[in-house]
Amino acid sequence: MAELGVTGVLFTADALHCQKDGFAQAAATGNALLVRVKDNQPTLHATLAGLCATERPFDSYETVDRGRHGRQEHRRVEVFDTAGQLNEPWQLLVSCVARVSRLTYIKDTRSGLWATREEVGYTRAKPAITPRSWALPSAHTGA
Secondary structure: HHHHHOOEEEEEEEEEHOOHHHHHHHHHOOOOEEEEEEEOHHHHHHHHHHHHHHHHOOEEEEEEOOOOEEEEEEEEEEEEOOOOOOOOOOOHOOOOOHHHHHHEEOOOOOOOOOOEEEEEEEEEEEEEOHHHHHOHHHHHHOO
């Protein structure tokens, strides 16, 4: 990030880049990093999932997409504060966590019935970013 010479940029990355060094680089260069947290960081993932299950979000945003070839997708982004919730050094690197939920209705053309599929992903960012600022990049995270 330092080589790019930019500041105030939100970088997005997949779970492979959920590493402390990347978040430290983003903070040191005045940028933010948005990464999907998966099982490659099992303790962090469990902590964030627990936080989202027990705390109330400080912001949220919902969208509904109905024009997708026999499919409807309902997305919800909820943002939670991580202050005092994470172990060192994550607490210094992560300012918030977002739970991105997607409920998809898929129409079975033979029966005419709508089946559902639900997915939930956990994402984090530094510095704090509201959902409206990063709703589009969430597609990159697979959520």
